[in-house]
Amino acid sequence: MSGLSLETIPEQIGHEAKRLILDSLGCLIAGVDCEIGTIARNMAAWFGGHSRATIAGARGRGSVLGAIYANARTANALDFDETFPVGAHFGSAGVVVALALAEELGLSGPQVLLATIAGYEAAGRVASYIGPVVHIDNARVVGFPDVWGVAAPVVIAAAAATAKAHQYEPALFEQAIGLAGSNAPLPVGAQWSSAIDLPNCKYCDAGWCAVTGTVAALSAQEGSRGFTELLDSDRGLARMYGVANADSSLITADLGRRFMLEDITYKPWPSCRFTHYALTALADLMRELRPLAVNSIREVVVETGPLAASARFTNPEPVTFASQQFSYPHMIAMMLLEVPPGPAWFDPKYATDLTVLAIKAKTRIVQHPRGGQFAETFVRNQIRTMPGGITIVTADRIYRAESDYARGDPWSPTYRFGDVDILDKFAALVPGEDGAELAEAIMNLEHEVSVSRITAALGRASARTIRQCA
Structure with missing residues (x-):
């Protein structure tokens, strides 16, 4: 992960990352006026700090951690964001972290692209290692286990995106992942799956998860040290999330040859x-x-x-x-x-x-x-x-x-989302000139010397969404 570079990443993976960024920002802008979006923006002020990062729907910029919290939670608000095929969402966390750090650190478009890919790659491998949140009896899926959760990959996505944005060497990257995993929220899936009147904290607060991963990675840089065998031990992260027999080989299988972005699924409807x-x-x-x-x-x-x-x-x-x-x-x-x-x-x-x-x-x-x-x-x-x-x-x-398949499944030729599908979904969520400019900048991200064009369009488009709804 530390040595990952755009030169070693297949062109189609870089393209898929741009599609992920586009879809995530579309979901972010679409969610700014809902009750979760309003809560998330109000919460961002409590993070304090210098106003250096764009918060969707806010009148001004906020602190880096405030922007990460608000944008990550809002992007997941409508349940319209991508899903990795174990039943977890984490793509938006890496996207908003990379974008906020780009404003803080002055990163270029290619660097944002690389941090986003690193976030998804690390989280996808941890999510595969943990596996689907299902209970299997006699080869049949019969429901949810007694202990399960989907927060850990969100935290890992944010941590890996942060580590990559800061260009961590392997030893520091390892500490970032260890600290992130051991500070992931409790697996509250059983509480969620048994509820009827579902709370807006949802199956996990994507904002807190993204902040947790970011802070974990930053604390490693400041000298914090964590569990470097968190993904290896029989008592490791998967066991903490209710998995008795996790397959740790999935963390490194085909590393550098097959990428988790190949398995991303996109949503045509805002529902589970x-x-x-x-x-x-x-x-x-x-x-x-x-x-x-x-x-x-x-x-x-x-x-x-x-x-x-x-x-x-x-x-x-x-x-x-x-x-x-x-x-x-x-x-x-x-x-x-x-x-x-x-x-x-x-x-x-x-x-x-x-x-x-x-x-x-x-x-x-x-x-x-x-x-x-x-x-x-x-x-x-x-x-x-x-x-x-x-x-x-x-x-x-x-x-x-x-x-047997769902629209947006990449392994179904009938239902796979092509570029037209992604762009049409985005245009429906973010209409107008600002939406078109934002889409154009994202789909040409490898040529952007900074993210200023993206953040400016993001701010205008989300502000318009608030005004229209008001």
Whole structure:
């Protein structure tokens, strides 16, 4: 990781990193007006320090740690950010850390690109080592284990991006990772998965995780020392996160030859990635049936797997902001009514909209016949398929579609997000000249001598989002 350079990274990996940055900043700007975005900006002031880094949606700049906190948490606010195929989000953490440090240290576009790649690479390998947060019984996935969490890779992403931005030598890089992992938040997944009215702290506070990783790396530079065998021991990081038999070989397998960015998945809808298999089936069905008269629908049956069948997913009346991101009835209503994916899905007016309420009442969630078999398709301890389906019952016909893949999966030629898909999603979230300028600067990041053009456009675009919503 210390010796990683753009000269040794395949061109397509550098390109994928730019797509990640674009997608992350689109999600960041889109989230500035939601309740989490407002909280995150207000919290940024408590970090104090010199105003050197851009905070999306804020009137002025803030401290580096304040910007990292606010931007990381806000980028994850809508649950619209990328997902690594173990059920964890960490891409945005590396992106916002690299960007904030670029403003502080005067880094060039290529250096930001390299720090982002390092963050994703380190976090992806640790996430693969920890593995999917599932309990397997007789080769079938039956639910979540008693102890699990998704915070550690977010912390590692921030730490590695910080270490790379500061050009740490191997020994110091090792200390950064050890300190970051041992200070990662508790694995609170079991609390999260059993809740119905989900709190807006979510499965982890991406802002705190990003700050933790950044501070860990900086403290290594100041002389702090940590556990250098944190990823090797039988009592190491994976065990702390509930994994009895972690495969530590995945941390170094094909190092420098195969990159974790090849496994990134992008989201077409602002909801838990586990729901996107059934939603993909619905999108395919809607395209086939267009135009679809919503008032003719008598029932919508969602077929899902064990990881997306608990009460938080079947909840027909999500009362909190985060609950809406995990409620199948809410998602189905938004898709059938063709509400643009993004902040509009969480408009408070839909809580009392009679058409939305009617669709929710007609939505039923059942187990997909092959829902528990997706462990059979794991690759490098990562999820590849998760069968889902949709049945729509009207007055005169029954329509059904299913999909083993989700839109945005890179290993599916049908559903992989190409550049047009990424750019279209970004343009929908960040319309106008500032959005276009931001996209152009990011997609040419290797030629930018600084990030000033990016941060200026980010500030203007996010400020416009606040004004429009107000």
